[in-house]
Amino acid sequence: MKTRIVKQPDERKSEIIKTAGRLFLQKGVHNTKISEIVETIGVAKGLFYYYFKSKDDVISAVIEHFISELDVVLSNILSSDINYYKKISKFIDTYVQIRRMFNKNSCNNNDNDNFSYILLKKSNNLILSYLKLLISTGISKGLLRLRYPDETVTMLVYGLNELMDSSQKKIGRAVMLALVEQSLSLPCGILA
Amino acid sequence: MKTRIVKQPDERKSEIIKTAGRLFLQKGVHNTKISEIVETIGVAKGLFYYYFKSKDDVISAVIEHFISELDVVLSNILSSDINYYKKISKFIDTYVQIRRMFNKNSCNNNDNDNFSYILLKKSNNLILSYLKLLISTGISKGLLRLRYPDETVTMLVYGLNELMDSSQKKIGRAVMLALVEQSLSLPCGILA
Amino acid sequence: MKTRIVKQPDERKSEIIKTAGRLFLQKGVHNTKISEIVETIGVAKGLFYYYFKSKDDVISAVIEHFISELDVVLSNILSSDINYYKKISKFIDTYVQIRRMFNKNSCNNNDNDNFSYILLKKSNNLILSYLKLLISTGISKGLLRLRYPDETVTMLVYGLNELMDSSQKKIGRAVMLALVEQSLSLPCGILA
Amino acid sequence: MKTRIVKQPDERKSEIIKTAGRLFLQKGVHNTKISEIVETIGVAKGLFYYYFKSKDDVISAVIEHFISELDVVLSNILSSDINYYKKISKFIDTYVQIRRMFNKNSCNNNDNDNFSYILLKKSNNLILSYLKLLISTGISKGLLRLRYPDETVTMLVYGLNELMDSSQKKIGRAVMLALVEQSLSLPCGILA
DNA sequence: TATGAATGAGATTTCATTCAT
DNA sequence: AATGAATGAAATCTCATTCAT
Numbered sequence: 101m102k103t104r105i106v107k108q109p110d111e112r113k114s115e116i117i118k119t120a121g122r123l124f125l126q127k128g129v130h131n132t133k134i135s136e137i138v139e140t141i142g143v144a145k146g147l148f149y150y151y152f153k154s155k156d157d158v159i160s161a162v163i164e165h166f167i168s169e170l171d172v173v174l175s176n177i178l179s180s181d182i183n184y185y186k187k188i189s190k191f192i193d194t195y196v197q198i199r200r201m202f203n204k205n206s207c208n209n210n211d212n213d214n215f216s217y218i219l220l221k222k223s224n225n226l227i228l229s230y231l232k233l234l235i236s237t238g239i240s241k242g243l244l245r246l247r248y249p250d251e252t253v254t255m256l257v258y259g260l261n262e263l264m265d266s267s268q269k270k271i272g273r274a275v276m277l278a279l280v281e282q283s284l285s286l287p288c289g290i291l292a
Numbered sequence: 293m294k295t296r297i298v299k300q301p302d303e304r305k306s307e308i309i310k311t312a313g314r315l316f317l318q319k320g321v322h323n324t325k326i327s328e329i330v331e332t333i334g335v336a337k338g339l340f341y342y343y344f345k346s347k348d349d350v351i352s353a354v355i356e357h358f359i360s361e362l363d364v365v366l367s368n369i370l371s372s373d374i375n376y377y378k379k380i381s382k383f384i385d386t387y388v389q390i391r392r393m394f395n396k397n398s399c400n401n402n403d404n405d406n407f408s409y410i411l412l413k414k415s416n417n418l419i420l421s422y423l424k425l426l427i428s429t430g431i432s433k434g435l436l437r438l439r440y441p442d443e444t445v446t447m448l449v450y451g452l453n454e455l456m457d458s459s460q461k462k463i464g465r466a467v468m469l470a471l472v473e474q475s476l477s478l479p480c481g482i483l484a
Numbered sequence: 485m486k487t488r489i490v491k492q493p494d495e496r497k498s499e500i501i502k503t504a505g506r507l508f509l510q511k512g513v514h515n516t517k518i519s520e521i522v523e524t525i526g527v528a529k530g531l532f533y534y535y536f537k538s539k540d541d542v543i544s545a546v547i548e549h550f551i552s553e554l555d556v557v558l559s560n561i562l563s564s565d566i567n568y569y570k571k572i573s574k575f576i577d578t579y580v581q582i583r584r585m586f587n588k589n590s591c592n593n594n595d596n597d598n599f600s601y602i603l604l605k606k607s608n609n610l611i612l613s614y615l616k617l618l619i620s621t622g623i624s625k626g627l628l629r630l631r632y633p634d635e636t637v638t639m640l641v642y643g644l645n646e647l648m649d650s651s652q653k654k655i656g657r658a659v660m661l662a663l664v665e666q667s668l669s670l671p672c673g674i675l676a
Numbered sequence: 677m678k679t680r681i682v683k684q685p686d687e688r689k690s691e692i693i694k695t696a697g698r699l700f701l702q703k704g705v706h707n708t709k710i711s712e713i714v715e716t717i718g719v720a721k722g723l724f725y726y727y728f729k730s731k732d733d734v735i736s737a738v739i740e741h742f743i744s745e746l747d748v749v750l751s752n753i754l755s756s757d758i759n760y761y762k763k764i765s766k767f768i769d770t771y772v773q774i775r776r777m778f779n780k781n782s783c784n785n786n787d788n789d790n791f792s793y794i795l796l797k798k799s800n801n802l803i804l805s806y807l808k809l810l811i812s813t814g815i816s817k818g819l820l821r822l823r824y825p826d827e828t829v830t831m832l833v834y835g836l837n838e839l840m841d842s843s844q845k846k847i848g849r850a851v852m853l854a855l856v857e858q859s860l861s862l863p864c865g866i867l868a
Numbered sequence: 869t870a871t872g873a874a875t876g877a878g879a880t881t882t883c884a885t886t887c888a889t
Numbered sequence: 890a891a892t893g894a895a896t897g898a899a900a901t902c903t904c905a906t907t908c909a910t
Contacts, residue, residue: 104890104891104892105891106890106891107890109890112890130322133882133883133884134883135883135884143891143892144891144892144893145884145885145886145892145893145894146885146886146887146890146891146892146893147890147891147892148885149884149885149886150890150891154884154885155884155885217409224454247474248467248470248471248474251455251463251467251471252471252474254451254454255448255451255452255454255455255471255475256447256451257451258450258451258454258455259446259447259448259449259450259451260447261450261454262416262446262447262449262450262453263443263446263447263450271443275440275443278439278440279440279443279444279447282439282440282444283447283475294875294876296873296874296875296907296908297874297909298872298873298874298908298909298910299873299874300873301872301873304873304874325899325900325901326900326901326902327899327900327901335874335875336874336875336876337875337876337901337902338874338875338876338877338902338903338904339873339874339875340902341901341902341903341904342872342873342874343873346901346902347900347901347902486895486896486897488886488887488888488894488895488896489888489895490887490888490889490893490894490895491894491895492894493893493894496894496895514706517878517879517880518879518880518881519878519879519880527895527896528895528896528897529880529881529896529897530881530882530883530895530896530897530898531894531895531896532881533880533881533882533883534893534895535894538880538881539879539880539881601793608838631854631858632851632854632855632858635839635847635851635855636855636858638835638838638839639831639832639835639836639838639839639855639859640831640835641835641838642834642835642837642838642839643830643831643832643833643834643835645834645838646800646833646834646837647827647830647831647834655827659824659827662823662824663824663827663828663831666823666824666828667831667859680869680870680871681870682869682870683869685869688869709903709904709905710904710905710906711904711905719870719871720870720871720872721871721872721873721905721906721907722870722872722907723869723870723871725905725906725907726869726870730906731904731905731906870910871908871909871910872908872909872910873907873908873909873910874906874907874908874909875904875905875906875907875908876904876906876907877903877904878902878903878904879901879902879903879904880900880901880902880903881899881901881902882898882899882901883896883897883898883899883900884896884897884898885895885896885897886894886895886896886897887892887893887894887895887896888892888893888894888895889891889893889894
């Protein structure tokens with residue numbers, strides 16, 4: 101029998117969520133067995149089912165965990181004391197970061213999971229809602245003008261998303277911001 | 293003993309691919325069992341393995357099948373005898389069609405497959421390559437001007453993709469084309 | 485639902501090995517299904533795969549098990565406190581015993597396994613290595629003389645092996661020992 | 677549809693037996709699928725079952741084929757017009773040949789067939805019966821003397837068998853014949 | 869005599885989940 | 890709060906054999 105290490109419930113649960121999340125991103129949900137999660141942590145299988153009802157249960161928890169962390173970051177940017185355009189470029193930077201994190205891993209995984217897909221989509225939607233808010237504020241303040249603001253922002257976010265995926269050459273920050281300016285009909289160089 | 297119905301290999305193989313494809317879209321790859329595919333057709337399980345090495349093998353075949361069908365459609369548009377702007381809007385229309393087809397189904401599927409995801413991505417990339425070609429031809433003919441043509445088209449395609457997914461209200465054809473015009477810096481109404 | 489009987493891993497693993505070994509000898513490896521092994525013990529099929537990676541895995545384990553048991557017996561004879569010629573005849577007796585055990589069973593089995601064959605060969609080789617040691621010791625002590633000691637012992641062991649297989653009439657112990665004496669150029673009757 | 681090559685029944689049947697035999701020795705019976713046999717020849721599966729009732733049926737035929745070929749060779753030696761001792765050494769030489777043929781192949785095959793085993797055994801028994809005959813003739817003619825002629829010859833054949841298998845260094849013809857002489861209590865060098 | 873698509877029983881294997889300890 | 894042996898349903902895959910052509 102292994103030496104039993106007792107932890108606070110919250111700490112243990114969080115440990116499982118983080119470990120599962122890492123493995124899910126690395127190898128895909130379908131290729132991550134419960135046994136692997138518990139072996140990685142070094143606990144018994146039964147403990148997993150003490151904290152989670154099922155595998156699906158931990159998947160949801162992992163997604164929720166990632167999204168709520170992102171929410172904190174974005175919320176801080178929005179309420180921070182920097183100028184309007186800076187906020188836009190900060191959003192874009194944050195976006196690039198999480199994209200890279202989610203995608204670096206999901207490339208390897210050739211299995212048929214849509215875990216990263218859901219995660220990405222939820223992240224995109226979150227950042228999208230923040231951006232929509234920011235843009236509509238900008239419009240009412242007269243900082244920019246757009247015929248279809250919501251649609252334009254949607255296309256911007258998901259367009260960038262794909263651009264990061266597919267381009268052979270890594271897209272530089274400058275080009276990226278230029279594309280944002282173009283999409284939002286902003287003066288050239290204002291986000292730089 | 294079942295009465296044995298013999299078919300030409302090509303016909304049978306194609307029958308399996310189409311049946312599998314339909315089920316994959318309806319219920320996801322993971323939720324579609326080999327036994328279901330063969331039961332749907334009404335043949336023995338062994339026959340499946342006579343034509344395909346494994347489940348993965350048929351997945352690849354299904355994807356290839358969908359993509360090659362799309363390729364024919366797009367290729368016909370490109371070589372057809374209609375004017376330049378008409379071709380663009382035809383591409384967009386085709387795009388909308390397949391998107392609807394892939395997505396109508398993938399909504400139901402709550403499993404963890406990314407079959408539709410891969411399919412969508414490959415379709416997007418195919419249409420993207422056709423559009424890039426068309427746009428660069430247009431640029432060299434002086435029909436339009438863009439600073440980052442490839443990046444712009446990429447963002448356009450994937451932006452639209454998401455727009456169709458997410459907007460509560462269905463995006464009308466008019467708005468869609470307007471967004472395309474805006475993205476490509478084309479005169480308002482020219483694609484209508 | 486079955487009542488679950490929990491055992492120590494070592495005990496369970498050993499239980500599986502012994503049961504599998506018995507069935508393998510009785511019916512041949514190919515004719516022994518995993519399902520039979522677990523049904524015989526009265527556990528679930530999954531438990532088998534909890535302890536063994538595959539059917540091949542348990543086959544190896546069974547062979548190893550038989551051989552290591554034989555090794556203990558032979559090793560005890562070698563180090564025991566009896567006279568030199570007695571050791572030889574004890575080796576022969578042990579040999580006869582295991583031969584009978586392996587062959588009694590393998591007669592029934594008309595399938596195409598060579599499980600008993602491998603087992604027999606490994607046993608033969610083990611006893612052979614012990615005998616070679618004993619003989620060479622005897623030679624250096626001047627207890628016997630042989631031109632080709634290793635070859636002679638090899639032929640002796642495998643010759644006896646076959647003799648036990650094939651002769652219609654069961655070979656008596658006396659004849660057997662006489663043949664050993666003849667092979668090793670020992671005085672007639674010294675092993676009796 | 678393939679071009680259909682029609683052959684005489686005997687020729688076809690023999691073609692299947694020879695091909696099957698080659699594959700059985702190369703890869704083992706269990707690893708040789710009916711499909712492989714017919715593909716190697718270039719005919720359809722159905723044809724196999726036109727000539728053979730089952731896989732077991734062809735296995736028997738293959739064994740019979742090998743054995744009857746050996747029988748011809750041995751029979752020729754026995755009735756040939758050479759001296760007594762020469763016949764013995766010719767038998768041994770033939771024996772070495774077929775052993776090499778059966779074993780060179782069966783080494784590779786790590787599967788659980790006893791095809792080579794059966795084949796070897798039947799060959800050994802055939803040569804054994806010829807040798808017993810020869811030896812007993814020799815005894816009645818006063819050419820040699822043995823206490824247990826049959827047992828001795830049995831041990832000789834099977835002992836040599838193993839010797840060829842196991843010895844790291846290939847056993848030379850001279851040593852081999854020396855061992856035969858020793859076993860049969862023949863004067864040293866008479867077989868050389 | 870020959871074809872090869874089709875059959876189907878059954879084997880091995882996987883793994884999320886349970887529960888006696 | 891923790892263990893890990895045990896469960897069992899279900900999935901994938903194999904291949905000797907059959908039979909419509």
